[in-house]
Amino acid sequence: MLLKFWGTRGSIPAPLRPKQVEQKIIQILETAAQKGLNLADGQAIRDFATDFAFQGTTVGGNTTCITLEIGNELIIFDAGSGIRELGNQLMNPQNPLAQRFNFFKGKGHAYIFFTHTHWDHIQGLPFFVPLYIPGNSFDIYHVHEHVPKALVRQMEQDFFPLQFSQISASFRFHQLEEGSKIEVAGAMISNTELKHPGKAYAYRVEADDAIVVVATDAEYNDLGYAKLRKYWNFYANADVLIFDSMFSVQESFVKEDWGHSSALIGADIARESNVKRLLLFHHDPTSSDEEIMRVLEETQEYLKRKGQPLPEVIVAREGLEINLPEVGTASDFQMDEYVRNGVVFLKLSGKFGPHATQRFKDQIEQSMKTYQTNKIILKLESLSELTTAGIRVLVDTRRKLDKLALVGIPAEALQVLEWASVTNFFLIFDDEEAALTALNVK
Numbered sequence: 001m002l003l004k005f006w007g008t009r010g011s012i013p014a015p016l017r018p019k020q021v022e023q024k025i026i027q028i029l030e031t032a033a034q035k036g037l038n039l040a041d042g043q044a045i046r047d048f049a050t051d052f053a054f055q056g057t058t059v060g061g062n063t064t065c066i067t068l069e070i071g072n073e074l075i076i077f078d079a080g081s082g083i084r085e086l087g088n089q090l091m092n093p094q095n096p097l098a099q100r101f102n103f104f105k106g107k108g109h110a111y112i113f114f115t116h117t118h119w120d121h122i123q124g125l126p127f128f129v130p131l132y133i134p135g136n137s138f139d140i141y142h143v144h145e146h147v148p149k150a151l152v153r154q155m156e157q158d159f160f161p162l163q164f165s166q167i168s169a170s171f172r173f174h175q176l177e178e179g180s181k182i183e184v185a186g187a188m189i190s191n192t193e194l195k196h197p198g199k200a201y202a203y204r205v206e207a208d209d210a211i212v213v214v215a216t217d218a219e220y221n222d223l224g225y226a227k228l229r230k231y232w233n234f235y236a237n238a239d240v241l242i243f244d245s246m247f248s249v250q251e252s253f254v255k256e257d258w259g260h261s262s263a264l265i266g267a268d269i270a271r272e273s274n275v276k277r278l279l280l281f282h283h284d285p286t287s288s289d290e291e292i293m294r295v296l297e298e299t300q301e302y303l304k305r306k307g308q309p310l311p312e313v314i315v316a317r318e319g320l321e322i323n324l325p326e327v328g329t330a331s332d333f334q335m336d337e338y339v340r341n342g343v344v345f346l347k348l349s350g351k352f353g354p355h356a357t358q359r360f361k362d363q364i365e366q367s368m369k370t371y372q373t374n375k376i377i378l379k380l381e382s383l384s385e386l387t388t389a390g391i392r393v394l395v396d397t398r399r400k401l402d403k404l405a406l407v408g409i410p411a412e413a414l415q416v417l418e419w420a421s422v423t424n425f426f427l428i429f430d431d432e433e434a435a436l437t438a439l440n441v442k
């Protein structure tokens, strides 16, 4: 399934101020100068912009809207101002997303789940263009009884020029029982109550062998075992936990009953729940991108001092996509390729485990095709972990490739190969020169 963020701010949309844009331009130009970027080279500029990624851009200013694509189904969580951009993309026939769901043809269908009806979670709905195309249909799920009424009320004449009754698409409302579990769009979806003024609900989605939990607008003021156990269970083993980290820890203690939490509390809860990725979400509208990045760094630093396993911490920002269950593999495991004397060198770093095997196989195949060679040297000095899954794919690759050599095996990985009794099966060298000579002589 594909998870995507369309709005990650809390409370009220918070567009960048002109002064902030100016500061970003200065920061970007300074970095470009340090890196010696050639401003006459268009491709170099585009590469630089891609590398600069988050720092040079922004978490965005829109309020809560998240989508999950599961097969041919689309699930939307909340209709904050982020849903307006989702609607615009769905209405653009050139856009692949639009082509997948056909809302622009009046043949679209989506599920919308509401966590609660505070403004920042419903205010984008009247601006969601697919609503005004006859033929489109929506199944709306909610736990609070008042959700249909609130959606109608925010479009009364005092607040908006069009009435809810003027929406052309068809709606079906489904009130969920608190704590229930249903099957929708090929997923099992359960809910639980979050402590928040007027209550909010978290949704746990299990599909495609992955688990995503949307748990925004939540306060955890009692951090004792008895109160937290319920959340640990609900968030247990999630691939992604979307967590309300609007406040600092200090604010979360002082602003009691405001209904929000902090990144550090999220880090502890994610750890206790064996969560793989903690997504910092519902950013305070007054927080700058730099402040949010600082919170990210502090949270990572805080976690580093704890025992394994640790969740990866990521800032949720507009446009961020996470493919599940392959989540995070890009950062866990990396491959860098270069060619010397007709031999492909592939440097593997990080965890060589179950998430890495398919990518490794694809890479080997592609390298052999691209360089028309069957000589490959795997450089392993940066492997942090080698598991049985990694060994298995190494053995399979070696079976097909008699000119596969391993160099720079870390002591721990070598020990694992010995336990598996496969060391004799590989050509192992201390350094790449020796491996290169051996492969080219044979």
Ligand SMILES: [Zn+2]
Pocket (backbone or CB within 6 Å): 010, 011, 118, 120, 121, 217, 282
């Ligand atoms: Zn909110």
Ligand SMILES: [Zn+2]
Pocket (backbone or CB within 6 Å): 116, 118, 196, 200, 217, 259
């Ligand atoms: Zn709220």
